Amino acid sequence: MTTSTRGDRLDAGSATLAYDDVGGGDTVVFVHSGITDRRMWDPQVEALADRYRTVRYDLQGWGESRATGEGTHREELLALLDALDLDDVHLVGCSFGAGVALDATLERPERVRSLTLVGPTVGGHDYEEPTDSPVWDGVAERYEASVEAFEAGKFRAAAEHEVALWLVGPEREQAVVPDPVREWVTEMDEAALRREAAGRREDASDLDPPAVERLPDLAVPLLVVVGEYDLPSVHDAVERLVGEVPRVRLEVVDATAHLPSVERPAAVTALLAAFWGGLPEGTT
Structure with missing residues (x-):
């Protein structure tokens, strides 16, 4: 079928x-x-x-x-x-x-x-990433920036920081991921963050x-x-x-x-x- x-x-x-x-x-x-x-x-x-x-x-x-x-x-x-x-x-x-x-x-x-x-x-x-991990500084910087932007209601900025952490990764430069791909994921994440701020149901396993x-x-x-x-x-x-x-x-x-x-x-x-x-x- x-x-x-x-x-x-x-x-x-x-x-x-x-x-x-x-x-x-x-x-x-x-x-x-x-x-x-x-x-x-x-x-x-x-x-x-x-x-x-x-x-x-x-x-x-x-x-x-x-x-x-x-x-x-x-x-x-x-x-x-x-x-x-x-x-x-x-x-x-x-x-x-x-x-x-x-x-x-x-x-x-x-x-x-x-x-x-x-x-x-x-x-x-x-x-939890150990603080002695070689990527700790990059992880902490991008995570904290995302949280700060989210709490300030700056959802686009929060999404950009999350994309830098997850899609790009703390060991690489932004330019390694083509702009259209970063923009596509950022748009999806911004929408998800707005839903979260509006009261998404908590749903831990x-x-x-x-x-x-x-x-x-x-x-x-x-x-x-x-x-x-x-x-x-x-x-x-x-x-x-x-x-x-x-x-x-x-x-x-x-x-x-x-x-x-x-x-x-x-x-x-x-x-x-x-x-x-x-x-x-x-x-x-």
Whole structure:
């Protein structure tokens, strides 16, 4: 079946989720990062929709999605799968969205054929950068500048500082990321920050025990993608995933930071297609 639904809404119980459902074939569900929205997956959807059914959505509190009650992102992702009658999906999450995808997979592994985590958040992992880290000064400077601007209501400036921290990374100069890419992510992040200031529902993972304590239980095939210049704390989380998950493959994307699928979309899309194509038929 080939679908072509863009900008539709569905009831996920505690949220109304905006989503796109395009293409035909095996189903891929994309979950975006905390400084973007579902548009971050534009390049992947464009490249894959002729071979895969691609579903992407805005998390509650981002983009065009709205909270309607109390719930978690994990529950809302699973509700989206229910509403669209999706099983045996290739689930892909980036950064904050990777944590949502991981939690959902740990709770309902039978719904997921494979899991890909890009620059992953892992629930329960300590992401505090040590003060003796070689990137500490750059991380602290950009983070503090973002918080100060946000609290002053200067959302564009706050987004620019967050993009400098996450998309560019503290080890690189701004110019390494082309202006149109920085502007695109800044626009998405500014919108997300405005939503946060307006009162986005707080939504920390309540998975108990947290994901970091359950990694050996993750039975589905896992692809971990991380940028060469991502933060040390993220690389630490990646090392733990690679060391503890039974069926795992690691890919480091050269010359990228926290959002390799945005910086080098064709390279990451090729990694995804190769990973899925190498899975045995009926993999669960």
